[in-house]
Amino acid sequence: MLWSVSICYVSFVFLFFMSMFLSMLGFYFIMNDMIIFIEWEIFSLNSSSVIMTFLFDWMSLMFMSFVLFISSLVIFYSEEYMYGDLMMNRFIILVLMFVLSMMFLIISPNLISILLGWDGLGLVSYCLVIYYQNVKSYSAGMLTALSNRIGDVALLMAIAWMLNFGSWNYIYYLNVMSDSGIMYIVAGLVILAAMTKSAQIPFSSWLPAAMAAPTPVSALVHSSTLVTAGVYLLIRFNAVIVDNSLGKFLLLISGLTMFMAGLGANFEYDLKKIIALSTLSQLGLMMSILSMGFPKLAFFHLLTHALFKALLFMCAGSVIHNMKNSQDIRFMGGLCIQMPLTVICFNISNLALCGMPFLAGFYSKDLILEVVSLCYLNGFSFFLYFFSTGLTVCYSLRLVYYSMTGDFNSSAFHPLNDESWIMLGGMVILMFMAIMGGCMLSWVLFPIPSMICLPIWLKMLTFVVCILGGWAGYELSKFSLSYNLQSLKFYLMSFFMGSMWFMPFMSTYGVNYLPLMLGNYVYKSFDQGWSEDWGGQMIYKQSKSYSSMVQWWQNNNLKMYLISFVLWLVVLMMLLL
Template sequence: MMSTLLLTIFMSLFLSILTTSTKESTNPNHTKHTLMAMFVISLIPLNLTLNCENETALSLQPTINLGTMDIKINFTLDTLSLTFVPIALFITWSIVEFSMWYMKTDPNLNKFIKYLLTFLIAMLIIITANNMFQLFIGWEGVGIMSFLLIGWWYARSDANSAALQAIIYNRIGDIGLIMTTAWLMTSTSLNFQELPMQNEAVIPLIGLIAAATGKSAQFGLHPWLPAAMEGPTPVSALLHSSTMVVAGVFLLMRLHSFMQNDNMLTACLILGATTTLFAATSAITQHDIKKIIALSTTSQLGLMMTMIGLNQPKLAFLHMATHSFFKALLFLCSGSFIHNLDNEQDIRKMGGLNQTMPMTSSMITIASLTLMGMPFLSGFYSKDTIIETMTSSYTNSWALTMTLLATMLSASYSMRIINFTLTHFPRTKHKTHQETKTLTSPLLRLTLGSIFAGTLTKLSTLQTTSIITMPMTIKLSALTITTLGVLLSMDLLLMSTHQTPKKPKTLNLFFNQLAFFNTLHRNMPMKTFKFSQHISTEMLDLWTLENYGPKGLSNSTIHAIHTTTQQKNLIKNYLTTFSLTSILTTIIFFSL
């Protein structure tokens, strides 16, 4: 029955794409209703999974016959896939409905919704794939759809640059996935069930970490994620919540039994801890509301990577599930603010929005509190459990320190958004549009998800944790550090409000420019291009072709010319001599 329901979801989404007309007059409401129905259907296999963690595999006839193996379409229905499919459908349903309000003036709204649905299908392929070949199809699918959606407003050069940046950075990570796939084809099998539990080979594991680093924007390949904010806000919401960026971390969760190598797990731990602190610190220095939320996503992905490094993939998945709700809500609320302020994204120019947009203000406050990990909201159940697990682990106290600092900074930049956008007086002209049902319905749904998703997970059998005894100070460490971050943000706001503007310090500029990785990654290709241009034009054209081409041919005939005639082509000298001779002859003739 679960297999039938999964195929029903896929077929319905495909038919929805095929039947959506590109005409402007078409009402995209049927796509919203299809997603709503598919979400309800996807809850049925999830309900069956809550009571027993049985794994079901659905295999079709072999698609490609090789000499050593048969590649076939193979779906896996386990806790990971059956839990995340409803989340992806629920969030896409809300984002599509929000897009009908946000993009209603766009002449290609139906094409935009088609792209969103294709994006969702590619992510569902990744979630349910049971072999590397099928996963690679979804992997490339989300990559090309992110390129098309980030560059949706292609008339803007920044949007084109951001789309190219996203696809190139992801291509770097794809090299690692291709390397791992090639290694698996030559050594074991592409099917996940047939992978060895204990793996001694390092090359495929390095490829997996490189793939996750590129797709999930870990430190080193992180600049594309804030740059992707050039796309429409619904794209940012879908990209950062339940598709694309979580695919890299999900890959490591899916193949975690294959990654039982201490050195590789340590690499994941170091990479995740570095990413979560660096991104949180960079978010403090930004002023674009969408870039702050984007760097927040990078920080949370680093937290998930840290959990994978600590050999806790279930906790990483729990945080990925709860993170999807409040991150989508944050982006949609920021999109509502941007639309209200005539496309203004600088939080320093906002203010007083709690008066003009009370519902959106309440919802972004709830989303920010969930991101902080305030008790009894969904983020609390995953974030607090992660920090408790790190506290009770003897693996690495350095990673714990980095995570606690990132938690404090996440509370700080969340409060910074609330203070600058909602409180005080308006700093720019507000466009007083009514908060209609089309706007508030998806936001309200995501708000309920942000509040109750963690509680429902806690009440279900998905999270069966052992009772750990620990001192009260350690138990309250996450809440304490979050409260400290809130107080720090309020203190900095009160201190800096009445100060005269100062020149940014070097450290501030360092984090604001994302450690200058953008400059570094653009300068190296530019230097290579300039050097190649110098070689091809100046050295090859001006030197080689000139010396051995026309000029060399001309020089080779000079000696032969000199042996046959006294003329040496010195025209100016000949003309001067002729003129002087004529003048002297004329003077002598007239003097006689």
């Protein structure tokens, strides 16, 4: 146990100071417009050399500092959340491996080394999702792993296609060959990989299922590591995506993902799944603004979202910890009286998610929506942007109404308290970042303020949509009994919206009953049937019989057979004569 305490604190201190160092380095790089490209020759054999490449620019350094900062606080938080776990060391080492895989992915300008980090994230995420070792965790882990394997295969195909260029360093070819048809194929495969990692439609079902992992892992995964890997890769590939059919396709898919996740969260009662669906909605927002050709804005929202989403999950973990592992928001209520400090952090992160002015989410979200209003955009995508923003406020206020207000709906002698000082320490640090992080990042990333001139109705549209969404969420929750009865009247529609448009069923039963059953039949009838009987098994049987015959000849005296054969021949001839 002493070693587990030391590994927690050592990891926390090391990662925290590394993040501070990298953030200062990132500020220095962005002020001086510096990029460092490192090539490390691992070994050379007969004029063929294996070279590892690293790209250090302001984007990779800033992102690494945020990942390390959040992971350090998550490890610090895990010390108390995972207290009593006999395998604490294993858990911390898995989290550190997860962070290391993300580091590989961030600093790689090379598709081969990206695959190292990409597959590392997939494998370690599987280990973390099945950490609690029950049937639900195993199912969720398998769904996560298999969904991400599609993206891994797409990335492998992109690596094979990059052979057309003579090198796997994609960073060299983006601007030069963005008009090339070959690069479109590579970009299409990378988009498919990013859609699986960032859980866009139709690969969205694994994201809420991955909530089977411990809450500290959810805080890390949903803020800055696994799900953001796809967005980060597309930020790097942005030059090839914009102004063509790939960008338009991505805009439609990400807009629908944003809309679907916002609708689904309003029908959900599991605390962690509501926050997971809000992550899915924000990923759709990042992807959609990215497909319109604003990678810097997508990166800005990626960083601000990481701050308040990690805080939101940590607060949810504290509530679940105190509720003795109950995650149903209908059993909560009146938490603001029982756990005031946790509720303060929870509400600040929730308001930052909604885009409350001068919190972290406001600086990125409001800017994205104003840029969308300024661009040439079709009516359907415009509707998806603003309606999804309203839905975000709607489910956030619904969550606050169910969990924070009213009376406590569980056992009367429930031991709710705010005495978990280790968990609160990490939450309070992140709370200050969720308040101040947005303005600090906007000063650094956009030092020259840009003027966005819009008509007053467009300028106020974001604010009005947020107010209307919040009012709708409050009204729906206030009449919770009648709301449930109304949803029973329209049961099929409620079931469709609340089950992520049937995607979990298609990802499990659809894959199970059609391709896997078909594969089983083919395997039984061909691999273990005719092809076996006429192929390998027949060759084996024939070879066995021939070798037995040869062995029988070798085990006997051939001369005796010849003499007896000649004698029989002589006798036969004598009889015939």
